[in-house]
Amino acid sequence: xxxxxxxxxxxxxxxxxxxGDGSQDALLxxxxxxxxxxxxxxxEAAPLVSIAAWCCPMSHLACKPLKATVIGFEINGPxxxxxxxxxxxxxxxxxxxxxxxxxxxxIALWDMLGKxxxxxxxxxxxxxxxxxxxxxxxxxxxxxxxxxxEKAVQxxxxxxxAAKFGWGPFGLGSPETDIDHVRAAxxxxxxxxxxxxxxGTVWVHDVARAAAVLPALREAKAVWLExxxxxxxxxxxxxxxxxxxxxxxxxxxEGSHDPDMAFNLMDFGKLGxxxxxxxxxxxxxxxxxxxxYAEKTxxxxxNHTFTTSLALxxxxxxxxxxxxxxxxEFPVESAPPSRLLTKERLLPxxxxxxxxxxAPGLGVDINPDTIARYGRQVSIQYENQMLWxxx
Amino acid sequence: xxxxxxxxxxxxxxxxxxxGDGSQDALLxxxxxxxxxxxxxxxEAAPLVSIAAWCCPMSHLACKPLKATVIGFEINGPxxxxxxxxxxxxxxxxxxxxxxxxxxxxIALWDMLGKxxxxxxxxxxxxxxxxxxxxxxxxxxxxxxxxxxEKAVQxxxxxxxAAKFGWGPFGLGSPETDIDHVRAAxxxxxxxxxxxxxxGTVWVHDVARAAAVLPALREAKAVWLExxxxxxxxxxxxxxxxxxxxxxxxxxxEGSHDPDMAFNLMDFGKLGxxxxxxxxxxxxxxxxxxxxYAEKTxxxxxNHTFTTSLALxxxxxxxxxxxxxxxxEFPVESAPPSRLLTKERLLPxxxxxxxxxxAPGLGVDINPDTIARYGRQVSIQYENQMLWxxx
Numbered sequence: 001x002x003x004x005x006x007x008x009x010x011x012x013x014x015x016x017x018x019x020g021d022g023s024q025d026a027l028l029x030x031x032x033x034x035x036x037x038x039x040x041x042x043x044e045a046a047p048l049v050s051i052a053a054w055c056c057p058m059s060h061l062a063c064k065p066l067k068a069t070v071i072g073f074e075i076n077g078p079x080x081x082x083x084x085x086x087x088x089x090x091x092x093x094x095x096x097x098x099x100x101x102x103x104x105x106x107i108a109l110w111d112m113l114g115k116x117x118x119x120x121x122x123x124x125x126x127x128x129x130x131x132x133x134x135x136x137x138x139x140x141x142x143x144x145x146x147x148x149x150e151k152a153v154q155x156x157x158x159x160x161x162a163a164k165f166g167w168g169p170f171g172l173g174s175p176e177t178d179i180d181h182v183r184a185a186x187x188x189x190x191x192x193x194x195x196x197x198x199x200g201t202v203w204v205h206d207v208a209r210a211a212a213v214l215p216a217l218r219e220a221k222a223v224w225l226e227x228x229x230x231x232x233x234x235x236x237x238x239x240x241x242x243x244x245x246x247x248x249x250x251x252x253x254e255g256s257h258d259p260d261m262a263f264n265l266m267d268f269g270k271l272g273x274x275x276x277x278x279x280x281x282x283x284x285x286x287x288x289x290x291x292x293y294a295e296k297t298x299x300x301x302x303n304h305t306f307t308t309s310l311a312l313x314x315x316x317x318x319x320x321x322x323x324x325x326x327x328x329e330f331p332v333e334s335a336p337p338s339r340l341l342t343k344e345r346l347l348p349x350x351x352x353x354x355x356x357x358x359a360p361g362l363g364v365d366i367n368p369d370t371i372a373r374y375g376r377q378v379s380i381q382y383e384n385q386m387l388w389x390x391x
Numbered sequence: 392x393x394x395x396x397x398x399x400x401x402x403x404x405x406x407x408x409x410x411g412d413g414s415q416d417a418l419l420x421x422x423x424x425x426x427x428x429x430x431x432x433x434x435e436a437a438p439l440v441s442i443a444a445w446c447c448p449m450s451h452l453a454c455k456p457l458k459a460t461v462i463g464f465e466i467n468g469p470x471x472x473x474x475x476x477x478x479x480x481x482x483x484x485x486x487x488x489x490x491x492x493x494x495x496x497x498i499a500l501w502d503m504l505g506k507x508x509x510x511x512x513x514x515x516x517x518x519x520x521x522x523x524x525x526x527x528x529x530x531x532x533x534x535x536x537x538x539x540x541e542k543a544v545q546x547x548x549x550x551x552x553a554a555k556f557g558w559g560p561f562g563l564g565s566p567e568t569d570i571d572h573v574r575a576a577x578x579x580x581x582x583x584x585x586x587x588x589x590x591g592t593v594w595v596h597d598v599a600r601a602a603a604v605l606p607a608l609r610e611a612k613a614v615w616l617e618x619x620x621x622x623x624x625x626x627x628x629x630x631x632x633x634x635x636x637x638x639x640x641x642x643x644x645e646g647s648h649d650p651d652m653a654f655n656l657m658d659f660g661k662l663g664x665x666x667x668x669x670x671x672x673x674x675x676x677x678x679x680x681x682x683x684y685a686e687k688t689x690x691x692x693x694n695h696t697f698t699t700s701l702a703l704x705x706x707x708x709x710x711x712x713x714x715x716x717x718x719x720e721f722p723v724e725s726a727p728p729s730r731l732l733t734k735e736r737l738l739p740x741x742x743x744x745x746x747x748x749x750a751p752g753l754g755v756d757i758n759p760d761t762i763a764r765y766g767r768q769v770s771i772q773y774e775n776q777m778l779w780x781x782x
Contacts, residue, residue, distance in 0.1 A: 012448065020452045022485070045454045045485040048773065052443035053488075057403065061411045063436045093592070094413070094436040096648055096671075097444075097488040201484070232651030235658055257487055260623030267626055268659045280487075381770045382439065 003073050004034040006105060008054065010047040010390065011337035011374040020140055020167045020200070022306035023331060023338035027051070028371070029104035031112055033075070039112025040366055042311045043104035044279030046097075048378055050104070053097040055380060055387040063094035066101050078124055081109045085285045089258070099257035099282050106283025107314045107362075114361035120317075121362055125288055127321025132353040133328030134161050136196055138306070140333070141168035145177075145184035152188025155332070161352035162327065163189055166198025166226065175212035182213065186220040194327075196251070198226040205229055205236045211243055223327075224251040224273050231255030237269030248272030253290075254304035256281050262290040266299050275329075277304040278315040287318035294325070301325040307334070309342040312354075313362040320356055328354050337374040343367050394464050395425040397496060399445065401438040401781065402728040402765040411531055411558045411591070413697035414722060414729035418442070419762070420495035422503055424466065430503025431757055433702045434495035435670030437488075439769055441495070444488040446771060446778040454485035457492050469515055472500045476676045480649070490648040490673050497674025498705045498753075505752035511708075512753055516679055518712025523744040524719030525552050527587055529697070531724070532559035536568075536575035543579025546723070552743035553718065554580055557589025557617065566603035573604065577611040585718075587642070589617040596620055598630045605634060614718075615642040615664050622646030628660030639663030644681075645695035647672050653681040657690050666720075668695040669706040678709035685716070692716040698729045700737040703745075704753040711747055719745050728765040734758050 012025040027047035031039050043050045056065045069091045073084050085106060092098035114121045122130045137155040142148040148165060155163040165185050170178055182197060189195055197217060203209045210228035217225055229236040231252060241250055251273035256262040257280050265271050274294050278287045294301040301322055303315035312330070319325045330348060331338075339345070343365040348354055357363025380388040403416040418438035422430050434441045447456045460482045464475050476497060483489035505512045513521045528546040533539035539556060546554040556576050561569055573588060580586055588608060594600045601619035608616055620627040622643065632641055642664035647653040648671050656662050665685050669678045685692040692713055694706035703721070710716045721739060722729075730736070734756040739745055748754025771779040 016449050016451070018449070018452055018455075022451050022454070025448075025450050045450050046444070046447055046487070047450070048447035048771070048778075049440060049443045049486060049488050052440045052771075053437070056437055056439035057416075058407050058409070059416050059436050059438070060407070060413050061409050063413070064409075093646070095440060096437070096491055097440050100487055230649075230651060232649060232655060234651075234655050255484070258621075258623060260621060260625075264623060264625050264655065264659070268655070377772075377774050379770075379772045380439070380443075381768075381772075383768055387439075 023334035031108040041104040041107030111361035122320035130320035135330035136162035149184040162194035164196035171202030179216040241270035414725035422499040432495040432498030502752035513711035521711035526721035527553035540575040553585035555587035562593030570607040632661035
């Protein structure tokens, strides 16, 4: 069967706030094959730019819009979906945004194939089991240590077994303030919950500044320290990983927009945890390659996701069968277009664990009312041609 | 003074061919300050997508359109231009295409500042001299070894002292065919001209396949082997660099869209040559950081460029003062919108060398007739707002 049509739905909240909350908008991808099979996917961040990467005019042989490669491509099994990734990367390698657009299309194709065959995606990927993952409540630090403490208490009372705090004031002031926040988080969670800390790339390349918080992280028994540096700062990651008690403590990778970037973080940045956003790395096909490499090299794979239940399901599928990768990011503060996208939400169970649906494809159903309510109209015109217009 | 307006001009040839020729379109950037100062820059590849990155709605705190950061930003000297790069990267780090758009804006700001102060950009960058660079005629392999031979003869007869052949059939068939092309190129150039070979990432991660052509490269005294693998395949680069006679032979880097990617290729990929496209890495500010690092670590810096004299000037400025980085890419097969953009073209002199103009800014003047002739109309609408419309 051939890919006949790809539709993009740009959802956005009525007001977009200038805060670190990626759930305020979403770019949904709806793929339809020539035999009527359908699937849904989602691209991470900047919906309008990813639509432009779909429909823009060709610049040259290696800078084509995605539609030039995708429409008409024959998909009859998993190998064809992997092959599409290679073809898109070859045809669009000078088009930087292409990896985001590809991500949503690839996810939608896996969903489509799973639905067509009546199998969950993790099964198509070759996993016999989908292990439950312990959800960590992923949230921003409070503005003050007291607020961080209160958020931690809320996470514990909500039944989570793990929580991650990031961004907000962390890393911007003195190490002492950071340490106060880490201690407040641990105090609020109590001794038994797992605690993760996310520095949000705040120290760029500054190894010494990052090292200043290490004793507090050890004291608080943090599971990991995430993104002390920018995604590509491999030398800084390697230097920090060599510090006392820092082996296998570092986590990063959400910025990876192809598998090579993730491989490099593992090989040269000496990570303990590799965090992959399926909506950015090129979709499930690319994420699965990273999961295989992580398993081979003893690195723990973690999903990165901050939007919908569709994106959450897609982000877990690539490592569903890896028993030694037990954590799962779960966004607790999500805005309406993301929260309301699917008919049922993927939520932690009484043990604080997320279980992937044992249902065809990604196992979630899209709520058309949410598309109608939050869908935004986009049109892109070039000369006298309408390149894109939302239906 | 503050940045008051940024105008984008999307130039494209009447027909865009499906060939490896990046000069068929161009995205020009025209920056105007509130005191009337002006400058011009250029972004590499996919003009429409880069315009979308300028004007799209915000997704969240770290995914803002470039206009949100750029308009109103205060620029009074070089340090402010560097600071703008940091600010854009912080505000738009989830917007993948942002680096391309930033590139053109950054270049235009250096041009503007140079013109305002009556100094060439290389001077503003701290260089006392702009050393002439030996231009290598950058071109595609012929379809057959005979055609490659003829192209090499033409390059020699045109007065070039160096030539690079890339893409086309190279690497796609057997190693023997590749070797025939390399020998034909050397034969056509004669014994005295420098020869560079560009594999255009064709072997992805396959070290053994790349190694199969090494003896022929040694025999032909190739100066470098460029991009045997995809930009991020650091382990493969490192493995090939360890082969006999391969130390300091590898060249790569054109895909780098931030300085970290280039640093990683030098530190971990063990390159001999780092090739930077100023229109992609984030502009002159980011390219200059790579040039400084290359000088410090003994790697030869080379520009990557395939479009206009404006882009060529911008691509040489960051390493103008590095005496030990003597080569300069010069596209010999350029299409009208690129060839005709500037009133005078930057061409090799009788010694086959390119000299940067000792003139304010980038030292080239834009031809308004070319914009009028090849400028294309783009409009982008979101809900009831016109986000972008070409003037």
